[in-house]
Amino acid sequence: MLIPHPLLGPRDAQEFTYLGDASLLNRPDGLADTAPEAFNDYVYLRDNPAGLHRELWFHEQGDRSWLIVTRNTVTHEILGAELARDVALAAMGGAQ
Amino acid sequence: MRFSGFRVVKEALTGHHGWKPLWRTPAPQASYDYIIVGGGGHGLATAYHLAKVFKGKRIAVLEKGWLGSGNIGRNTTIIRSNYLLPGNEPFYEFSMKLWENMEQEFNFNAMVSQRGILNLIHTDAQRDAYRRRGNAMLLAGADAELLDRDGVRAMYPWLNYDNARFPIKGGLLQRRAGTARHDGVAWGYARGADLLGVDIIQNCEVTGFRIENGRVQGVDTSRGYIGAKKVGVAVAGSSGRVMAMAGMRLPIESHVLQAFVSEGLKPVVDGVITFGAGHFYVSQSDKGGLVFGGDIDGYNSYAQRGNLPVIEEVAEGGLALMPAIGRARLLRAWGGIMDMSMDGSPIIDRTPVDGLYLNAGWCYGGFKATPASGYAFAHLLATDTPHPTAAAYRLDRFNRGYVIDEKGMGAQPNLH
Ligand SMILES: Cc1cc2nc3c(=O)[nH]c(=O)nc-3n(C[C@H](O)[C@H](O)[C@H](O)COP(=O)(O)OP(=O)(O)OC[C@H]3O[C@@H](n4cnc5c(N)ncnc54)[C@H](O)[C@@H]3O)c2cc1C
Numbered sequence: 049m050l051i052p053h054p055l056l057g058p059r060d061a062q063e064f065t066y067l068g069d070a071s072l073l074n075r076p077d078g079l080a081d082t083a084p085e086a087f088n089d090y091v092y093l094r095d096n097p098a099g100l101h102r103e104l105w106f107h108e109q110g111d112r113s114w115l116i117v118t119r120n121t122v123t124h125e126i127l128g129a130e131l132a133r134d135v136a137l138a139a140m141g142g143a144q
Numbered sequence: 145m146r147f148s149g150f151r152v153v154k155e156a157l158t159g160h161h162g163w164k165p166l167w168r169t170p171a172p173q174a175s176y177d178y179i180i181v182g183g184g185g186h187g188l189a190t191a192y193h194l195a196k197v198f199k200g201k202r203i204a205v206l207e208k209g210w211l212g213s214g215n216i217g218r219n220t221t222i223i224r225s226n227y228l229l230p231g232n233e234p235f236y237e238f239s240m241k242l243w244e245n246m247e248q249e250f251n252f253n254a255m256v257s258q259r260g261i262l263n264l265i266h267t268d269a270q271r272d273a274y275r276r277r278g279n280a281m282l283l284a285g286a287d288a289e290l291l292d293r294d295g296v297r298a299m300y301p302w303l304n305y306d307n308a309r310f311p312i313k314g315g316l317l318q319r320r321a322g323t324a325r326h327d328g329v330a331w332g333y334a335r336g337a338d339l340l341g342v343d344i345i346q347n348c349e350v351t352g353f354r355i356e357n358g359r360v361q362g363v364d365t366s367r368g369y370i371g372a373k374k375v376g377v378a379v380a381g382s383s384g385r386v387m388a389m390a391g392m393r394l395p396i397e398s399h400v401l402q403a404f405v406s407e408g409l410k411p412v413v414d415g416v417i418t419f420g421a422g423h424f425y426v427s428q429s430d431k432g433g434l435v436f437g438g439d440i441d442g443y444n445s446y447a448q449r450g451n452l453p454v455i456e457e458v459a460e461g462g463l464a465l466m467p468a469i470g471r472a473r474l475l476r477a478w479g480g481i482m483d484m485s486m487d488g489s490p491i492i493d494r495t496p497v498d499g500l501y502l503n504a505g506w507c508y509g510g511f512k513a514t515p516a517s518g519y520a521f522a523h524l525l526a527t528d529t530p531h532p533t534a535a536a537y538r539l540d541r542f543n544r545g546y547v548i549d550e551k552g553m554g555a556q557p558n559l560h
Contacts, residue, residue: 054209061443061451061453066558068397068558069444091396091542092486092542094384094395094397095388096384097384101444103444119443121398121445122447123447124451
């Protein structure tokens with residue numbers, strides 16, 4: 049699998065380590081009343097879809113950036129990659 | 145039809161005209177007392193034990209494809225009970241004892257072969273860990289022996305003992321472990337269940353659950369609606385997909401694991417060897433092929449095939465351990481989709497939907513569990529209480545903080 053790194057171009061997936069579903073970026077509020085349940089869902093439960101999956105890959109043997117890769121779990125086709133930092137900042141309403 | 149030595153000789157002399165299909169091909173009835181979703185090893189073993197031990201009636205197994213098309217026909221056939229943790233070891237030892245009597249019980253040759261499994265040791269720390277594991281096994285009534293370097297050398301003199309990174313310093317041996325013919329296990333349970341009146345319905349995919357007032361009423365399938373009092377789901381790598389139809393998210397990711405077979409060789413590996421540090425394990429089939437594998441590919445997948453880098457990695461691990469096989473050619477490679485759970489251990493439990501039960505999360509180690517998983521799931525379906533050896537496999541254990549994490553990896557399924 050080749051991952052289209054937004055800064056470095058196509059890189060072999062072997063250079064990356066895999067973490068999992070990109071929903072891991074959305075860490076719940078630890079001070080909310082519902083924190084225990086929210087953290088159970090966050091840490092343990094997954095959508096685990098057959099089809100498109102947005103997932104976190106770390107370019108460990110490259111520029112050490114975290115990417116969000118969109119990949120089809122049925123065909124292994126990779127449809128795109130973004131810097132996780134950009135996505136997280138945008139979600140917080142910060143710098144694009 | 146009973147199998148016996150006499151029967152084999154008689155059929156050989158009369159042109160093999162007397163063999164009959166091993167199970168019927170019934171059309172689905174309008175409703176059943178029990179529906180088992182998934183005709184893999186676990187689903188078939190569940191139906192068999194439900195009918196035989198718990199005297200259940202009106203049972204059906206619904207299988208999307210053909211029997212044996214899932215992981216039961218794709219695994220590397222290793223059976224063992226060499227676990228550490230109290231939630232696991234009694235269960236796997238119960239399974240090992242069921243393997244030891246399985247063939248007599250269901251009158252079918254599953255080629256269970258107790259050829260022993262050897263886990264290699266390379267460091268003092270690993271020896272301590274394996275000594276502890278061996279003691280845990282002995283406490284649960286299993287067998288375990290700690291071998292030193294010479295003990296391993298006496299069994300496998302041709303391994304590479306002086307690898308610079310992973311010199312072999314000893315091993316943990318379980319002699320009662322071994323292999324079994326995976327298809328034979330599925331066929332044996334299917335035939336046994338069929339003889340007890342279970343309807344095995346192939347090419348019947350479950351496409352939805354009918355749930356009313358929090359209770360399951362039946363399942364929609366590619367062959368129409370089928371009513372049921374109780375539904376047990378045992379669909380291995382598809383658990384996430386299937387339970388989503390009942391509105392549930394699971395502590396599971398689906399991953400692909402690959403396995404490999406070499407061309408046929410003269411007998412060389414007469415047991416099972418695991419080289420955990422090198423992510424490699426091997427046994428030799430009765431046809432002579434080396435059957436080997438390593439780790440999962442490591443990313444979510446439903447593709448039933450893996451990628452080339454893992455093939456290279458596994459081959460490198462094999463060569464580091466057994467330079468002698470360098471010239472052997474790879475014959476086949478394939479993949480299977482497994483439920484990787486958040487603590488690496490399985491789930492056999494009720495669900496929040498009344499009458500709907502779940503058997504899932506077997507990771508890369510569910511073949512050895514087949515008989516006990518079927519027994520324990522049947523126990524749960526029939527009595528609504530967990531089998532004593534499977535009482536720790538609760539669905540809510542993650543929430544309660546009672547994970548069973550053999551590898552100590554935390555909630556990262558691709559590392560278990
Ligand atoms: C390469 C590989 C090597 C392995 N090696 C070992 C080993 O050496 N030792 C060991 O102990 N374990 C091993 N395993 C793990 C073991 O094979 C599995 O844990 C075990 O087989 C899973 O249980 P099963 O037999 O019931 O699964 P399966 O045979 O996969 O059964 C599940 C069935 O459910 C069906 N299904 C799915 N969705 C639906 C639906 N909607 N409706 C109806 N039916 C459906 C599928 O078609 C399938 O037949 C290995 C796995 C793989 C992939």
